Amino acid sequence: xxxxxxxxxxxxxRYGSVEVLHEVDLSLRRGSVLAVLGxxxxxxxxxxxxxxxxxxxxxxxxxxxxxxxxxWSPDRLARRGVCLIPEGRGVFPHxxxxxxxxxATHLGVTRKDAEAMxxxxxxxxxxxxxxxxxxxxxxxxxMLALARAVITKPSVLMVDELSMGLAPRLADSxxxxxxxxxxxxxxxxxxxxxxxxxxxxxxxxAIMVSGRVVIQGTPADVEAHLxxxxxxx
Amino acid sequence: MQQFFSYTVxxxxxxxxxxxxxxxxxxxxxxxxxxxxxxxxxxxxxxxTYWQMRFAWHLPAPVxxxxxxxxxxxxxxxxxxxxxxxxxxxxxxxxxxxxxxxxMLGLLGLSLWIWNPSASRPFPxxxxxxxxxxxxxxxxxxxxxxxxxxGFVAIVLWLMLxxxxxxxxxxxxxxxxxxxxxxxxxxxxxxxxxxxxxxxLAAMAGVLIAPSLKLSALPLTLLVVNAYAAAVMGKLKSLxxxxxxxxVLGLGxxxxxxxxxxxxxxxxLMPGFLASVPVVILLVVLVVGRSPLRGQTITRVRETVxxxxxxxxxxxxxxxxLIAALLSDVLPRTDLxxxxxxxxxxxxxxxxxxxxxxxxxxSLCQMSFAGVGMVMIQHLGGRGSPLALIAAAAxxxxxxxxxxxxxxxxxxxxxxxxxxxxxxxxxxxxxxLPRFRFLGMDWDIFNGGSLDLRRTRFFGLSTEGNRAFFVxxxxxFALVSVAVVAIRRSNYGQRLIALKDSPAACATLGMNIxxxxxxxxxxxxxxxxxxxxxxxxxxxxxxxxxxxxxxxxTLLMVMVVAGLNSPGAAxxxxxxxxxGLNNVIFGKLADLVPDRLGWAQGFFDKLGTNTLIVxxxxxxxxxxxPDGFVATxxxxxWDQILARPHALLGIGGTLGVAYTARVAxxxxxxxxxxxxxxxxxxxxxxxxxxxxxxxxxxxSGDPEEVMIRASARGH
Numbered sequence: 042x043x044x045x046x047x048x049x050x051x052x053x054x055r056y057g058s059v060e061v062l063h064e065v066d067l068s069l070r071r072g073s074v075l076a077v078l079g080x081x082x083x084x085x086x087x088x089x090x091x092x093x094x095x096x097x098x099x100x101x102x103x104x105x106x107x108x109x110x111x112x113w114s115p116d117r118l119a120r121r122g123v124c125l126i127p128e129g130r131g132v133f134p135h136x137x138x139x140x141x142x143x144x145a146t147h148l149g150v151t152r153k154d155a156e157a158m159x160x161x162x163x164x165x166x167x168x169x170x171x172x173x174x175x176x177x178x179x180x181x182x183x184m185l186a187l188a189r190a191v192i193t194k195p196s197v198l199m200v201d202e203l204s205m206g207l208a209p210r211l212a213d214s215x216x217x218x219x220x221x222x223x224x225x226x227x228x229x230x231x232x233x234x235x236x237x238x239x240x241x242x243x244x245x246x247a248i249m250v251s252g253r254v255v256i257q258g259t260p261a262d263v264e265a266h267l268x269x270x271x272x273x274x
Numbered sequence: 275m276q277q278f279f280s281y282t283v284x285x286x287x288x289x290x291x292x293x294x295x296x297x298x299x300x301x302x303x304x305x306x307x308x309x310x311x312x313x314x315x316x317x318x319x320x321x322x323t324y325w326q327m328r329f330a331w332h333l334p335a336p337v338x339x340x341x342x343x344x345x346x347x348x349x350x351x352x353x354x355x356x357x358x359x360x361x362x363x364x365x366x367x368x369x370x371x372x373x374x375x376x377x378m379l380g381l382l383g384l385s386l387w388i389w390n391p392s393a394s395r396p397f398p399x400x401x402x403x404x405x406x407x408x409x410x411x412x413x414x415x416x417x418x419x420x421x422x423x424x425g426f427v428a429i430v431l432w433l434m435l436x437x438x439x440x441x442x443x444x445x446x447x448x449x450x451x452x453x454x455x456x457x458x459x460x461x462x463x464x465x466x467x468x469x470x471x472x473x474x475l476a477a478m479a480g481v482l483i484a485p486s487l488k489l490s491a492l493p494l495t496l497l498v499v500n501a502y503a504a505a506v507m508g509k510l511k512s513l514x515x516x517x518x519x520x521x522v523l524g525l526g527x528x529x530x531x532x533x534x535x536x537x538x539x540x541x542x543l544m545p546g547f548l549a550s551v552p553v554v555i556l557l558v559v560l561v562v563g564r565s566p567l568r569g570q571t572i573t574r575v576r577e578t579v580x581x582x583x584x585x586x587x588x589x590x591x592x593x594x595x596l597i598a599a600l601l602s603d604v605l606p607r608t609d610l611x612x613x614x615x616x617x618x619x620x621x622x623x624x625x626x627x628x629x630x631x632x633x634x635x636x637s638l639c640q641m642s643f644a645g646v647g648m649v650m651i652q653h654l655g656g657r658g659s660p661l662a663l664i665a666a667a668a669x670x671x672x673x674x675x676x677x678x679x680x681x682x683x684x685x686x687x688x689x690x691x692x693x694x695x696x697x698x699x700x701x702x703x704x705x706x707l708p709r710f711r712f713l714g715m716d717w718d719i720f721n722g723g724s725l726d727l728r729r730t731r732f733f734g735l736s737t738e739g740n741r742a743f744f745v746x747x748x749x750x751f752a753l754v755s756v757a758v759v760a761i762r763r764s765n766y767g768q769r770l771i772a773l774k775d776s777p778a779a780c781a782t783l784g785m786n787i788x789x790x791x792x793x794x795x796x797x798x799x800x801x802x803x804x805x806x807x808x809x810x811x812x813x814x815x816x817x818x819x820x821x822x823x824x825x826x827x828t829l830l831m832v833m834v835v836a837g838l839n840s841p842g843a844a845x846x847x848x849x850x851x852x853x854g855l856n857n858v859i860f861g862k863l864a865d866l867v868p869d870r871l872g873w874a875q876g877f878f879d880k881l882g883t884n885t886l887i888v889x890x891x892x893x894x895x896x897x898x899x900p901d902g903f904v905a906t907x908x909x910x911x912w913d914q915i916l917a918r919p920h921a922l923l924g925i926g927g928t929l930g931v932a933y934t935a936r937v938a939x940x941x942x943x944x945x946x947x948x949x950x951x952x953x954x955x956x957x958x959x960x961x962x963x964x965x966x967x968x969x970x971x972x973x974s975g976d977p978e979e980v981m982i983r984a985s986a987r988g989h
Contacts, residue, residue: 095452115455125456133449140442147439147458189457 045107046071046228047092047197052101054091060099061087062252069197074220074229076239078263079249085232086128088249089199092230093125094118106196120148122196124189128205131186134175138166141174141185145192159188162218180211187218190227198222199230204238216242236267279411281532282525287417289524290424291483293517295497296504297431298475303510304435305444305468308359309687311374311827313476314498315381318491320347320477321484322385325397335400343477351473355466363451367686368636372834375827378495380890385491387880387887399485420482424517427475431513434471444468492824499698499823502691503556506563510687519559527551546703553695553702560692561680582841586913587759590842591752597929597950598748602741604936605943610740611812613853617747618644618809620848623833624751624841625801627758630830631839632767633794634774635681636690638826639697643670643799644806645705645821649719651727651807658731658738666807667800674799675792682788685777697823705818724817727810737811747808751848754801755841761797762839770794812852831889842912857883862944911958921961928953 047069054062062084069075079085090096092103094115103110110118125131133141142155150158160167163184169177174185183203190198200219204212220242223229233239240246246263248256256266295317302310310316323346327338358377362370389395401415435441443459444467451461479501480494487493500523507519530551534544547554602610622644629637647666655662680692709718729737737746761767773780773790781787810816819825832850836843864878881888915921929950936946 093456095456114460115452116458116460119456119458127453127456131453131456133446133453135449136442136446140446143439143442144446144454144457144459152439193458 044071045069045104047230048102048104049088049092050102050104052088052091052103053099054087054096055099060252062091062098064101065249065252065254067247067254067257069228069230070244071228072223072226073244074223074231074242076231076233076236076243076246076260076263077249078233078236078239078246078267080234082251083249084252085249086201087252089125089127089201089230089232092199093123095125119193122194123199124193124195124197125199126183126186126190126201126203128201130179130182131189132174132177132182135173137171137173138177138185139170142188142192145189148193150192150194155192158191159185162191162221163188179206180208180215183207183215184218187215187222190222195227197228197230199232201232202234203231204233204235209238212238236264240264276410277532279409281528283411283413283417285525285528286521287414287420287524288528289521290417290420291479292501292504292523293424293520294427294475294482295479295501296508296516296520297427297513298472298479299498299501299505300508300510300513300516301431301435301475302468302472303505303687305448305472306359306465307448308362308370308374309510309690310377310472311371311498312377312381313472313501314495315378315385316347316350316473316476317480317483317497318494319350319381319385319480320473321397321480321489321494322389322491323477324481325395325484325489326389329395329397339481342481343474347474347477348470351470352466354473355462355469359465359469360462366634368630368634368838369834371636371687371690372831376831376835376890378890379824379828379831379886382491382495383885383887383890389491391491395489397485397489416485423478423482427478428513428517435513440464440467496698496823499694500552502694503552503559506556506559506688506691523552523555526555546706549702550699553698556695557692557699560684560688560695582759582762583913583916584759584763585916587756587841589916590912591756594752594755594845595745595748598745600933602744604933604946607740609943610744614740614743614747614812615809616812616845616848616852617744617751618805618807618812618848619829619852620751620844621754621805621808622802623805623829623844623847624754624758625798625805626830626833627839627841627844628761628767628770628794628801629798632762632770632774633791633798635678635791635794636687637677637693637795637798638690638823638830639677639693639700640798640802640829641806641821641823641826642697642700643674643802644809645700645720645816645818646670646673647803647806648725648727648810648816648821650803651810652721652725655728655730655807658728658736660730660732663730663804663807667804670803670806671796671800674795674797674802677799678792678795681791681795694823697826701818701822705821720818724815725810726815727807727813729811729814743812747812750804750808751845754804755844758801758841766790766793809852828886828889835889851885854885857885860888911962914962915958918961925953925957928957 045068047067049065049067052062052065053060065084065088067075067077067088077085077088087096091098094110094113094117098111101111105118105121105123110121113121133144136144139156142159143152146152146155156167156170160170165181166184166188174182177185187200198219203215203219207215216238219229219231223242231239231243240260240263243260245258246260247254247258248263248266256263295313299310299313302308302313320342324338324342327333327341328335333341354377358373362373399414399416400419404415406413406415406418433441435445443454443464446454446457446459447461447464447468454461454464476498479497483497484494487497501520504516504519504523507522508514508516527548531548534548601613605613622640625640625643626637629635647670650666650669651662653662654665677693677696681689684692705720706723707717707719709716709722711717729743731737735742737743761770769780769785769790773785773787777787780790806821809820813820829847829851832847833843836846860878860881864875867874867878869875915925932941932946932949932953935941936943941949
């Protein structure tokens with residue numbers, strides 16, 4: 042097994058005839074955190090969708106633990122350890138908290154263990170196991186989505202805009218949970234608009250502009266180019 | 275007291291069957307998001323299949339039950355998911371409902387094809403004649419068995435949906451299909467399982483109820499309308515409440531039947547009312563239920579509402595009148611009599627465009643409005659008075675506003691169900707009422723079941739003759755189609771479309787939503803009444819069968835397949851249903867097949883006489899082409915041709931030559947009709963191989979990808 046958990050090489054993706062990802066190269070080192078930054082419409086969410094198998098790529102390759110996974114379905118990728126928390130609360134609103142956690146047991150964890158793992162890390166969820174997920178607060182919904190990631194023990198965790206719509210303090214506490222998941226050896230790919238939130242916890246970072254990765258390097262390197270990338274200077 | 279227990283036992287038996295049927299509906303809706311109008315047709319098919327195995331092939335009952343409910347029903351459910359339902363992701367609720375309506379019509383047609391409807395098929399009950407006596411009350415074994423089965427089904431379903439991961443996944447798929455896959459589950463496998471279980475429950479209900487309905491295809495198919503009320507009491511999601519609803523329905527109907535003699539209601543009015551009790555309960559639950567029932571909301575769908583051009587619309591209207599005038603000159607009077615009904619049906623189809631196409635309110639009762647229009651002509655148009663035509667539009671318009679009232683608090687499938695309940699109420703009760711006295715007057719609404727309809731006279735001009743009526747019908751259709759286009763292009767039309775997209779946004783912009791809804795229903799019902807008047811006058815007589823709920827479904831089906839927002843599609847619907855196009859086409863094909871291929875002749879003959887199966891099969895492709903074929907294939911090309919004088923001249927010239935040849939007797943009616951069809955439908959495809967419709971053609975393929983593509987184009 043190589044040192045890269047996830048590698049994207051020359052990835053192109055289209056919506057109809059419009060190309061939205063142009064020759065994207067990215068790599069995520071095993072056990073590290075990679076932050077992908079960029080403004081609205083930069084192609085960050087599409088990047089995660091193609092990696093999770095939700096959208097086809099037009100050309101290029103995606104390797105998971107060295108194995109080409111292009112054309113794999115999302116469920117097959119999930120069973121191979123890819124976990125995506127999509128933008129805008131990745132929960133089932135009409136299922137209870139407990140039932141949402143059961144949905145993460147397709148990979149062999151028992152329900153009892155799943156609930157124990159989730160409630161240990163997110164005690165607030167343990168207080169309301171039978172509440173419908175759609176009635177939870179935004180922060181609690183993100184906790185539930187992260188709890189799923191904890192249960193499935195993924196090799197690669199991808200999180201899309203975790204802080205969206207949340208108060209800064211709540212977002213910080215959720216990112217702290219992500220940091221703990223990463224500390225357990227999970228490779229993490231974070232996508233964010235608000236750069237400074239995630240640069241502090243990333244090992245490497247990249248900036249996307251109009252479907253292209255324009256800068257890739259250490260957080261310090263990337264931070265130096267943030268203004269020009271965001272403002273087009 | 276003995277009598278009361280006896281009614282209670284009988285009512286509980288009926289309630290148990292309703293409960294199984296309604297549970298299947300609720301299960302399919304909660305796990306797939308599709309309200310399955312074909313649930314009753316699936317019940318019917320299950321009952322016929324069991325009858326075939328048990329009584330025609332003489333298999334032992336347990337073997338027939340296992341084969342029917344354990345093998346064929348689940349396989350059929352899987353096939354449905356794989357072949358039809360999978361493609362409905364991202365379509366509007368209208369498309370979903372209409373697809374299941376097409377399935378219902380297709381299955382009904384299939385059963386009529388396989389099992390001769392006029393043959394008698396005895397279907398004895400399970401344990402016929404055996405009775406258990408408890409405290410002096412005699413309970414038939416089959417009732418005990420039905421209650422036991424229902425209890426078992428209730429427990430298994432509850433455990434499955436609440437206690438198994440697979441059941442929880444079934445509910446999760448409705449919330450977010452992609453997220454289910456991201457959790458490592460297979461959404462398509464889960465959906466297949468949902469459809470399988472739903473189909474098994476439908477077939478089970480069919481096998482249990484068939485003995486009391488004498489194995490007849492249509493009543494069995496419509497049985498599920500009775501179960502709607504139970505399902506709606508459970509708000510289409512709660513199985514326990516659904517079972518309670520079934521109990522209310524079964525017992526209520528049975529008590530009313532039992533004690534009708536002691537009620538102070540004219541006995542003349544009762545038979546139809548008793549048959550309507552389930553739909554009356556459905557209407558009451560929908561209209562006065564505690565909380566508003568909102569259908570699914572889809573923020574972005576694959577359907578589009580094109581804005582027709584004035585040139586195209588008036589050109590089409592003028593073309594229709596011109597072609598009708600030419601045809602009236604060459605076609606025999608008998609053919610003109612048959613063709614006369616296409617205009618009325620076409621106008622009824624046009625009436626669907628404002629309410630369903632622009633407004634997004636699924637109306638399943640347009641033929642009922644048409645029936646009211648006919649009734650007005652019967653009672654007020656005895657001397658061909660044009661005032662009767664005004665009444666034929668005005669009375670249904672008022673009725674339409676009343677039907678629209680539930681739309682203030684209902685949307686989506688719930689509102690569609692209220693219109694279905696209205697249609698069934700009209701079919702089973704109002705149109706069948708015998709002569710009665712009310713407010714000091716004698717009333718005979720549908721003239722004893724058959725209307726005798728005089729054609730209208732306008733200021734001395736009579737439309738009595740078949741030629742005159744044919745041209746008059748064409749003029750009326752053209753005028754109404756231009757009026758519908760005018761609505762679409764007006765501010766009011768744009769407001770309707772905006773209202774469909776986002777009622778909340780419209781309300782915040784100051785729009786009076788209630789007035790807009792009442793308005794569109796009044797217009798639509800008025801047009802349907804006018805169309806009904808012309809349809810009836812075309813036939814010069816009408817029976818209640820021609821305006822039944824099933825006719826409304828068939829018309830809506832054909833209209834949606836052709837393209838719900840297009841007047842051209844309404845013309846197609848009128849021609850297809852009024853002229854019996856499939857009968858003509860497949861009948862001719864059967865004539866062309868050599869005698870030695872008897873099986874092929876039989877096949878085409880059957881297709882020709884079975885409109886339902888043709889319509890049903892056509893509708894199953896809706897998931898792939900939700901905008902319909904006229905709107906996506908024909909109309910865009912004709913819009914371009916109208917802007918090319920040379921092409922227009924060529925087409926007009928060819929038609930002129932064909933017409934001259936026909937008048938001169940050089941060619942017969944059939945070659946003339948074929949040339950006309952080829953010129954109008956296929957030549958535009960040659961002149962403009964990739965019209966602007968290419969955009970619409972892009973909207974096919976994987977639903978998720980399609981939505982993303984549509985959003986990228988700003989649809």
